[in-house]
Amino acid sequence: MSPDQTAAVVTEGTGRQVARGFHQTMVRIRTFETHVERLFLEGRLPGFVHTYTGEEAIATGTCARLDAGDYITSTHRGHGHAIAKGIGLKALMAELYGKATGTCRGRGGSMHVADFSLGMLGANGIVGGGFGIAAGAAFSALYRSSGQVAVCFFGDGAINKGTFHEALNFAAVHRLPVVYVCENNQYAQFTDRHRTTAVDDLSVRATAYGIPGMRVDGNDVGAVWTAAGVAIDRARSGGGPTLLDMQTYRFGGHYVGDAEVYRDSAEVNDRKRLDPVGRWEAGLVSEGWATEEEISAVWQTAAAEVEDAQLFAEQSPDPDPGTALDDVFTEARR
Amino acid sequence: MSPDQTAAVVTEGTGRQVARGFHQTMVRIRTFETHVERLFLEGRLPGFVHTYTGEEAIATGTCARLDAGDYITSTHRGHGHAIAKGIGLKALMAELYGKATGTCRGRGGSMHVADFSLGMLGANGIVGGGFGIAAGAAFSALYRSSGQVAVCFFGDGAINKGTFHEALNFAAVHRLPVVYVCENNQYAQFTDRHRTTAVDDLSVRATAYGIPGMRVDGNDVGAVWTAAGVAIDRARSGGGPTLLDMQTYRFGGHYVGDAEVYRDSAEVNDRKRLDPVGRWEAGLVSEGWATEEEISAVWQTAAAEVEDAQLFAEQSPDPDPGTALDDVFTEARR
Amino acid sequence: MSERRVTFGQATVEAMQHAMRDDDRVFALGEDISWGGNFGQFRGLAEEFGPRRVVDMPISEAIIMAVAVGAATTGLRPVASMSFVEFTLGAMDEIVNQASKFRYMFGGQVSVPLVLRASDGVLRSSAAQHSSSLEALFAHMPGLKVVAPSNPADAKGLLRTAIDDPDPVVYLEHKKITSRRGPVPLEDHRVPLGKATTARYGSDVSVISYSAMVPTSLEAAERLADQGIEVEVVDLRSLVPLDFEAIAASVLKTRRVVVAHESWMFGGFGAELSSQIHEELFDTLQAPVRRVGAAPAPIPFSPPLEAAVIPGADAVVEAVLHTLGAPSPI
Amino acid sequence: MSERRVTFGQATVEAMQHAMRDDDRVFALGEDISWGGNFGQFRGLAEEFGPRRVVDMPISEAIIMAVAVGAATTGLRPVASMSFVEFTLGAMDEIVNQASKFRYMFGGQVSVPLVLRASDGVLRSSAAQHSSSLEALFAHMPGLKVVAPSNPADAKGLLRTAIDDPDPVVYLEHKKITSRRGPVPLEDHRVPLGKATTARYGSDVSVISYSAMVPTSLEAAERLADQGIEVEVVDLRSLVPLDFEAIAASVLKTRRVVVAHESWMFGGFGAELSSQIHEELFDTLQAPVRRVGAAPAPIPFSPPLEAAVIPGADAVVEAVLHTLGAPSPI
Numbered sequence A, B: 001m002s003p004d005q006t007a008a009v010v011t012e013g014t015g016r017q018v019a020r021g022f023h024q025t026m027v028r029i030r031t032f033e034t035h036v037e038r039l040f041l042e043g044r045l046p047g048f049v050h051t052y053t054g055e056e057a058i059a060t061g062t063c064a065r066l067d068a069g070d071y072i073t074s075t076h077r078g079h080g081h082a083i084a085k086g087i088g089l090k091a092l093m094a095e096l097y098g099k100a101t102g103t104c105r106g107r108g109g110s111m112h113v114a115d116f117s118l119g120m121l122g123a124n125g126i127v128g129g130g131f132g133i134a135a136g137a138a139f140s141a142l143y144r145s146s147g148q149v150a151v152c153f154f155g156d157g158a159i160n161k162g163t164f165h166e167a168l169n170f171a172a173v174h175r176l177p178v179v180y181v182c183e184n185n186q187y188a189q190f191t192d193r194h195r196t197t198a199v200d201d202l203s204v205r206a207t208a209y210g211i212p213g214m215r216v217d218g219n220d221v222g223a224v225w226t227a228a229g230v231a232i233d234r235a236r237s238g239g240g241p242t243l244l245d246m247q248t249y250r251f252g253g254h255y256v257g258d259a260e261v262y263r264d265s266a267e268v269n270d271r272k273r274l275d276p277v278g279r280w281e282a283g284l285v286s287e288g289w290a291t292e293e294e295i296s297a298v299w300q301t302a303a304a305e306v307e308d309a310q311l312f313a314e315q316s317p318d319p320d321p322g323t324a325l326d327d328v329f330t331e332a333r334r
Numbered sequence C, D: 001m002s003e004r005r006v007t008f009g010q011a012t013v014e015a016m017q018h019a020m021r022d023d024d025r026v027f028a029l030g031e032d033i034s035w036g037g038n039f040g041q042f043r044g045l046a047e048e049f050g051p052r053r054v055v056d057m058p059i060s061e062a063i064i065m066a067v068a069v070g071a072a073t074t075g076l077r078p079v080a081s082m083s084f085v086e087f088t089l090g091a092m093d094e095i096v097n098q099a100s101k102f103r104y105m106f107g108g109q110v111s112v113p114l115v116l117r118a119s120d121g122v123l124r125s126s127a128a129q130h131s132s133s134l135e136a137l138f139a140h141m142p143g144l145k146v147v148a149p150s151n152p153a154d155a156k157g158l159l160r161t162a163i164d165d166p167d168p169v170v171y172l173e174h175k176k177i178t179s180r181r182g183p184v185p186l187e188d189h190r191v192p193l194g195k196a197t198t199a200r201y202g203s204d205v206s207v208i209s210y211s212a213m214v215p216t217s218l219e220a221a222e223r224l225a226d227q228g229i230e231v232e233v234v235d236l237r238s239l240v241p242l243d244f245e246a247i248a249a250s251v252l253k254t255r256r257v258v259v260a261h262e263s264w265m266f267g268g269f270g271a272e273l274s275s276q277i278h279e280e281l282f283d284t285l286q287a288p289v290r291r292v293g294a295a296p297a298p299i300p301f302s303p304p305l306e307a308a309v310i311p312g313a314d315a316v317v318e319a320v321l322h323t324l325g326a327p328s329p330i
């Protein structure tokens, strides 16, 4: 399906290379998630998985603005954040398989992918769990005068958690270097956000903390990149937090296997026409920044990488049950 | 000290009787609190107490708009709410003494005064504890089509609790008949609210829920009455919740015995010039709605009533220790 | 009474239906429940009772519980869904500081007739934040009743009774058994709170258990029966109030006891059971009470690690043999 | 080392001073702490270390703990004040689902070096929401260490060690003893986690206790000594890790045991102690372990009711006599 709109790939401060980089990251995420969905349905993965398909532009455009030392907090829908922040597909896939070679040595699984050395402070199974952790990381950066910034990704459902309010107030009082990025995919599990949330434009909630808020087309990686850039620069230069309401839509169910009785396929198909990957590709081609062949090559490379990751994960050992009680505390490790 | 300003006692919808009624209620609260402070310092009361002195106009003007069947939730600073909602001074005082004749049979004390038969759903020792309970009572009223309204009193410190956010969002989504009244006395315990709260005008937080918010002179009982009236009428007629930021100041410490190192006496004296009782008295006199003698008589009546309450409390029996395990559950009671 | 085989989850739906048909004050609130809830525990209720009585809540666990408290103390009978039991940790203030204390601290002037439903336990590698069992927290708090049924019939009967009850009841439904089937009365059905039942009779060792650990204990009992060891399995059903009489009756017969639950052994509810049994029946006991519970670690994702942390039938078998003084098979 | 008599609260301030002077990564956050905190546990720190390191937080308990987690996992060493322990109930998600699980569920890649300070216990009729002791909740959660000192010197030494520790430590300071004085080393002072101490030697009965119940148990021991009964009082100091060796050593000597705490007996930490002692030392015991704890009710305001719910020295005396088979004096 060709997308309804073409994204404008020419954005202030980017160029051909950056724009193609966005594309590569989005395709890697899309390919990983599509593959994971299949692996899950084939019964190869323990637990359950929430895929990021359709929302790739947000993690991609935002993380492209971050330095390696910057922090992100993630959600139950965290694979895209992990990839965009630099976690390798092998370690990520191995974690989804619960293998000893995974990012968390198989302890965490899909909902707890993390790599603190990359500033990826963890996918989190508690909705709203990241608000305060991101504020704490930003506080830490300010305390250490390190110049780091923290980005908190969260969903439109999470915005109604009390922790949103507590964290944004605290962050605003201390002008912390943190950016709150709402991945507003219109649903929280099975519930249309309008049924549980008092306002439509979530960015107005910034008003309650005297901070800037902005609604962004979250399916346009260029728009994400621009908005995130402004917010991250503001954070880094002492201007305090920003709230971004990024409009998007998840292509798949809430989790893989979701029967999706709560939304009709007409709606889903309609929203799929705003596919962030397709729009960006259309832009790249129309701008002459990539040929169709180059685009295919990106997909092929990603597919090969994901298959490698699967192989790596499947060939990796399970954790040794004898280590099951290690790492509850710091000292106890064999 | 004569107050700096005279409150305009002529307000739409009131008259001489209503205005004098406000005065009586405020004087009863002031007298009760002043007396309680002395009793506490004399070592007659167990526990600790937080007095409402200086904030009387808020409970008085608001509760005057409520019907007997309406609900309020209160705070750790709850004596004024209790009196304004109709709890008798004897039962209230006896509760502060921990006596069997208290509103809670001595189980609760100052921080847990309650009378559910009067719609007074309890003083609460947990800051922010009332937000959701008020929403629940309002939900219940709507569910039962009873026409009741709930008012949640809370402090400027409480507004940063996550429960504020969760409750206001829920209340707004369901257009619940509830009014959120912030008793903004500028401090939370020892901390100036500006040091912990990102915005000065707390009523802007209404924006986050798409509901009306308004700042009110909380030391002018007429202004309180007017604003509360609008909000309560709106709630009762299906217009949903309102957030009111009522500006006030507590004359005493956070609790009785507080050394008040965190604010200087110049500030306190300055704010005492806006005494809600004195301003109202000046208005009554200047309007010719009460003479100085009548005003003195109100104070004398209140003093006598409070002394009676003290006597009642002191002569009341302690609860029987044999009943200590009653009422943990509903069936077990001797 | 006519019985059919239905799932545990469906049995709870039936209890809700009976209660909601009988009494307009009963309503349900929780996230996504009009879609049936995460485990089908609310399936069909929205269709029958509509959005007034089946209320989809924002992701605001604290306010779900607080609204339940406010509604319960003003004339309604809320059944609040907390989905996974770990999410109650975001509402502990409301559960403990408010719901459990209201009646007592307000001098008995009000009751708090609410039910908190939460799914606990390990199912299919849900990892550390979606696998815990937290009954020890609730049971420690005066003012809360706690039930944890092990089979569909009790699931129906206990939920019905919990909704009728004037006090806050924490109703724990283990994820692993929510989809299991068993015979369930078709009619309205009540199981009293505070009454244990004997899931299997035996004379050698008593295994005291509840929730999903009951079928696990029965499995262990079958295996032990092959070795000629007759285990009695007591299903507590209610933790608070606790039916110590039933425990004592079994222990007086067997004089050897295992207490078994899936939650962490250290500081778990089994410690309370073990302590009471020792205190009251010290001279009866032929061996110390043996506890079975999870090892002290957050629940890991990896299936082999998960199995290493969580007790299964093996652990029960081993504990039973231990109380018999037999050398451990492992 | 030179000693002076200072209060428990002041001893904790000293521990903070040593830690904060030594290590710039250590900072304190909590409500009103720059004013010294509700019990003077932070007095003078703001003056010495300024607002960068002594951070007055909004009334947002969940975020106090979450910020501590975020800071602890990115290079700092937060000491988070929760003021009254009941307020931790508003931050249980952050304490349990995040702080306690991070290291394990992320595969050991990160430590969470934070200290949660909270004031617990009964003092002067503070009623149901300001009088509880919740150590049983924390101790049940793998990944949390829990300490509960009974005297100023241990208060100083344990807090210092807790701040140094790489893992989350729940530091419980009982309100009743916060103002009590005792000898405290002037110098920097550390008490290891997981090491009990003998507060009183005796050969007849062991009383295992911690926090404010230690002085209460010592008072009971004095009274019993008048009757010729020599009680040994073991002060656990740490609940997690638990020094079971020290317990066993005492029990092997006395063969009779009382475990005593102020929190509710039902499901309390004493149940874990009692269970372990029975399990490990069944044949040694001359009588079942007796537990002392609060009766199952929220803590009432009225002083006579409060006294009826909370155990004092009388309850310990009675329990000791009970283990000796003596008729109860009451």
Ligand SMILES: Cc1ncc(C[n+]2csc(CCOP(=O)(O)OP(=O)(O)O)c2C)c(N)n1
Residues within 6 Å of the ligand: A076, A077, A125, A126, A127, A128, A154, A155, A156, A157, A158, A159, A183, A185, A187, A188, A189, A254, C031, C059, C061, C083, C087, C090
């Ligand atoms: C505290 C908490 N409550 C409920 C859940 C169950 N839950 C998991 S995902 C989800 C919906 C989240 O919606 P949103 O924040 O919009 O994120 P999305 O899934 O749409 O990306 C819910 C309710 C949870 N994991 N944690």
Ligand SMILES: Cc1ncc(C[n+]2csc(CCOP(=O)(O)OP(=O)(O)O)c2C)c(N)n1
Residues within 6 Å of the ligand: B076, B077, B125, B126, B127, B128, B154, B155, B156, B157, B158, B159, B183, B185, B187, B188, B189, B254, D031, D059, D061, D083, D087, D090
């Ligand atoms: C959840 C919780 N956190 C902290 C406290 C301690 N505390 C009691 S009163 C208070 C200040 C409340 O300030 P505010 O809401 O402005 O009410 P005020 O006392 O000014 O009337 C605090 C922090 C508490 N009781 N509950």
Ligand SMILES: [Mg+2]
Residues within 6 Å of the ligand: A155, A156, A157, A183, A184, A185, A186, A187, A188, A189
């Ligand atoms: Mg969403």
Ligand SMILES: [Mg+2]
Residues within 6 Å of the ligand: B155, B156, B157, B183, B184, B185, B186, B187, B188, B189
């Ligand atoms: Mg205030």
